[in-house]
Every structure is written in structure tokens, then in C-alpha cells.
Amino acid sequence: MISLSLKKIAKITNGKLYGSNLVINKIVIDTKQVVPGCLFIVLIGKKFDAHNFIENAIIKGCAAIIMQKNIKCCISYIIVKNTSIALGDIASWIRQSTNAKILAITGSCGKSSVKEMTSSILKQDGNTISTIGNFNNHIGVPITLLQLTKKHKYGVIELGANQPGEIFYSSKISRPEVVLINNIYYAHLEGFKSLLGVSKAKSEIFSGLKSNGIIIINLDSHHLSQWKKNISQKDIIYFSIKKKNRAIFFLVTLKFTYMVHLLQYIPRREK
Structure with a gap:
């Protein structure tokens, strides 16, 4: 730190x-x-x-x-x-004191695997920190961000939640340049009550996205229409398996390699 x-x-x-x-x-x-x-x-x-x-x-x-x-x-x-x-507050201050580009990931399932794959690729391009284990809640995210130093180029932060508001808080602290919603499925329904509740909770990841940031969304996600009105002015990249004719379709490796290029591109687009 x-x-x-x-x-x-x-x-x-x-x-x-x-x-x-x-x-x-x-x-x-x-x-x-x-x-x-x-x-x-x-x-x-x-x-x-x-x-x-x-x-x-x-x-x-x-x-x-x-x-x-x-x-x-x-x-x-x-x-x-x-x-x-x-x-x-300390984690947020440290995050804002570095030049590291943050990629925040959420989803109902598979986000830890996505985090590990993305981190592995980004490490080939520079010093990278990533969420340790499943430390993805309102305590784990700050603990991860505390690792940041001036030498880090990237951070891959997994955002999880058991109830509404947690991802909103974690995203605000992380201030990501890129956010990815991997998928929306039935999970933690005891905290979110319904699939729509899960969808709304995952969309909280947009709250901390920087003004010139990029959103990557699985077009196969449930209740996608609920998000569109809030992100219509953002740069969005869709990926899909079921709707290939309506989305940009990435093979897994290509998708995350492309994220590296997105993160490198962002500094030249800042106002």
C-alpha cells in the first residue's frame, strides 16, 4: 500500500x-x-x-x-x-492516488473465474492486483484496493453482494474504468427477493464507473432492458452466445485480451 x-x-x-x-x-x-x-x-x-x-x-x-x-x-x-x-474511505483515497486502471467484475456466477483469467492476461502487460479469493464484499473490496501502489498498472476487482446497496458502495470506492456484468441468474434470492432484484443489484456497478468508462455486458442477461436507460450515454460492448446475430461475439480469450486494449486506450480518451 x-x-x-x-x-x-x-x-x-x-x-x-x-x-x-x-x-x-x-x-x-x-x-x-x-x-x-x-x-x-x-x-x-x-x-x-x-x-x-x-x-x-x-x-x-x-x-x-x-x-x-x-x-x-x-x-x-x-x-x-x-x-x-x-x-x-482509506481504500478510496489510495485508489484515487494511483494511476492504476481498474476493471470491476460482477455477475451471478463465474465472476471469480473471469477475474482470474482477466488478471492473468493483464499481468502480462504490467503490475496487476486482483481480488484475493472471494473477498468481494464491502470489506473485501477495500482490503484489495489497499494493496495498490504507484507501481501498479491494473486492478481487477470482483464485486459481490448479498443485499442491495453493497455493489453501489464497492463500485464508488473502486472507481473503475471498465465494468463487466458477466451474467444474471437466480442467486442470493433471500437478499434480493427476485431475479429482478438481482438484476438491479448487479447494475449498481455502474455507479462508480468513470465518465469516460466502458461497459461490457452479457446480452443474454435477464432484465437487460432495466439497465439501458441508465447507461444509454456510455460506451457499451455486448457479448453473447445465444444472440450472435445481435451482439459482438467474443471467444473467451479474445474477449479478455480486448479488455487489455480498452484499458490502454482509456488514457488517450480522457478529457
Whole structure:
């Protein structure tokens, strides 16, 4: 990640710093990943509260902590309103501080395979980061973006969700130059209620797309008409298996090789 001072981090997160203004080179959210000198962000979930593990993080050598509760520590710490949002704010700042071109991928199925294939191809052209495993939610996406440095040329970010609003948030943080909706099928219906709900959730990926960005859509997707009114002014590339006569048809390798050229082309089109 890009080195940041605690004073800068406090400003990014609208937090209040207590203690020394240290320089941070690593951020973690799990005490198992704590190393000497890192910043530990204390998250709160439905079934856990990492404030209970602050002492353990300090014993392991973390240099500073971001937390919601005003717990006095023997090391530097920052108090924020919401640690999860603070994580996203830091990731967003780092993403905007690099020149890496981001390709965001979502879909009901196959997105991890698409992510791996795309990342493998882009790595042939320059330093590339990609989502680790299935870290594709509102916590995993920021964790991936924190890896970015000035040396990275590309980032392949998988955006997943179990409920409405998650992809909207992740896309806003990622600010992609290219977005791909791989497909829309019946998945996570408990969170989205219907296939139309799934379709609307996946379309949230458009929210963070840069003004001169490119959209790649599977023309075979359900409820495609729901998206068209919101993306009519964007550059769109369609691919299809069932509707070859109505779409640009890519073989798998050709499709993702073409993405490389799209990403290289974008800088020359910026206003």
C-alpha cells in the first residue's frame, strides 16, 4: 500500500488522532495478520466486536488502532464514527492516488473465474492486483484496493453482494474504468427477493464507473432492458452466445485480451 501518516489517515476518515503521528505501511483487520508497525482497524460485525481483541493486537506489535469506542490505549489510536466506513474511505483515497486502471467484475456466477483469467492476461502487460479469493464484499473490496501502489498498472476487482446497496458502495470506492456484468441468474434470492432484484443489484456497478468508462455486458442477461436507460450515454460492448446475430461475439480469450486494449486506450480518451 501507499505509506500514510496517522494524521493523514485521521483526515481521510474524519477521525480524531490520539498519540504520535506515525507512518503506516500496512493495514489489517484481523489480529492473526498483525505484524509490528501495522495499523489495526477494529471492525464490528453482527456476531463479533473486534474491540475485544485490541489488547491482543497491541501485544503482537501493532503500532496504531482505528476504533469506534473511546478505549484509551498505550499506543496511537484514531476514533471514528464507523470503522467499516473508515476502511472504505482509506481504500478510496489510495485508489484515487494511483494511476492504476481498474476493471470491476460482477455477475451471478463465474465472476471469480473471469477475474482470474482477466488478471492473468493483464499481468502480462504490467503490475496487476486482483481480488484475493472471494473477498468481494464491502470489506473485501477495500482490503484489495489497499494493496495498490504507484507501481501498479491494473486492478481487477470482483464485486459481490448479498443485499442491495453493497455493489453501489464497492463500485464508488473502486472507481473503475471498465465494468463487466458477466451474467444474471437466480442467486442470493433471500437478499434480493427476485431475479429482478438481482438484476438491479448487479447494475449498481455502474455507479462508480468513470465518465469516460466502458461497459461490457452479457446480452443474454435477464432484465437487460432495466439497465439501458441508465447507461444509454456510455460506451457499451455486448457479448453473447445465444444472440450472435445481435451482439459482438467474443471467444473467451479474445474477449479478455480486448479488455487489455480498452484499458490502454482509456488514457488517450480522457478529457
